[in-house]
Amino acid sequence: MTYRGRFAPSPTGPLHAGSLVSALASYLDARAHGGSWIIRIEDVDTPRTVPGAADEILATLAHFGMVSDETPVWQSARGDAYAEAFERLQADGFIYPCGCTRREIADSLVHAHARHATLAYPGTCRDGLHGKPARAWRLRVPDGDAAVVTFEDRWQGTQSQNLANEVGDFALKRADGLWAYQLAVVVDDAEAAITHIVRGADLLDSTARQIHLQRCLGVPTPSYLHVPVVSNHAGEKLSKQTGAMPLDRSTPLDALVQAARHLGIETRETEYLDAFYAEATAQWARRFGPHSGPESGPK
Template sequence: MAHAFVHDATPHASPEPRYRGRFAPSPTGPLHRGSLVTALASWLDARAHDGVWIVRMEDVDEPRCVPGAAEAILATLSRLGLHSDEPVVWQSRRHAQYEQALAALTARGLVYPCGCTRREIADSLTRVHARNSTLAYPGTCRHGLHGKTPRAWRLRVPDGEAARIRFDDRWMGPQTQDLATEVGDFVLKRADGQWAYQLAVVVDDQAQGMTDIVRGADLLDSTARQIYLQACLDAPTPRYLHVPLVLADDGEKLSKQNGAAPLVLDTPETTLSALKDAATHLGLPTSLAYAPHREDFYAAATQAWRSRHLG
């Protein structure tokens, strides 16, 4: 991107840097079928590109993290044969880097303190959008706190055409989001002092030189915010690929919060079966079901992924 307010995310200019991707779980519980799909997709994409695959533990939201969950996730990945090519990065150890990024944005006039509570924001949206309420922050504190105590820090988003972020998702196709009308100025540091996901992930992707992000479709809505924040921090924009979610019986996203069962990988057979189920969800050939061993599965799945997504 040429400057902080360019709204079209374009792929890396040629020659492209070596592929660097990551799997970034939050340690709020054990891995389940949905998280395995994301882990496998990110690993296959890295291997299909002859690239680097890194595990990053996104434990920045410390109140939600479950003791021992991070270690359990790493142990499960090891049983699956999915090993990070570089040392695991822990977001909880990178507060200084997030503080530096916030200071840089503040110095450029892109960040302001917000004193609104959630109730105040909801009330304001109700007043302004009486019948057609949106989730966009209404900008109440943009021009001052008006006597309120600072609670959070928000990033200013542009208005008009500059707010329209466009990008091509490698799975979902062309995407557009208007940050001004659909999101509004978004939080970088929360009222409880915790760093917002949007800031932490952008800072870490830049620091680790990520060229490609493969993750679940539940994060598709966050991508425009991250692309805009990348531009504000003079960071390159990676390519994105969002895989379809694994849904629970009630049609909601399968997650730790709604009681998703942890993976059971107590034998080579159950491990291989879990991998094959994940591959099926990713639309890979049913012939993978006949792979007799994990190594055979990975070799065939990598080639299948290469044919489907790199061809």
């Protein structure tokens, strides 16, 4: 198998220390396997996209020594691919229209909580719209034992999620007409033949949904590795919403050393990016490379 990995930032602002950790982990994993590393700009959520942010992200990554091995992919240019996958799912009976507003869903969940039932989407429109206009389109998840998706994460260990109880039928096309993240990322990974996904643990909860969608579309399931997220002083995930500062391009090695340390990699002091990456890649390869044992990585 030819290794193909990717880093997929959302252009909602500049890169920060948290996003650098994810970028570095995915880059080191690709280099440790002698594979390809591809950048994908996840701008499918156009209302949140900041003009110029994607170019800033690409320039910052290049300044830090990380350049895509192939031409970067932009989700905003891939609507036809998402529509084709959507039509296949519709023809196979996997999806249905949903007429629920956010308020109606919230009210249903409050009612469900009062009955100590599931807090997942309650399936209100599974059997029809009952006179309501279609707003979104949802993927039907299995019931019973078939709803449990289990996978092995290379950092976090064995993971399992009951889609019916914990998620419910999830949206593939939003009420505003935009394609949902879950559909876009699965279609993109399949078309790019991505074999390994390395990303932050904040996306761990999405993985079972993506695996189920991969099965519905009949595409391969990549290997997954979710690295611990970076937190701020309040213990919140570091993000633009929690006050994350943009990366300082004037001191790339300082930021890279800190990101590597978060990943459990201690590098010797150097003035050269090539030397840093050589040492960091060697350490990553011993833990997660193709010849590392199943006990090598953290759990």
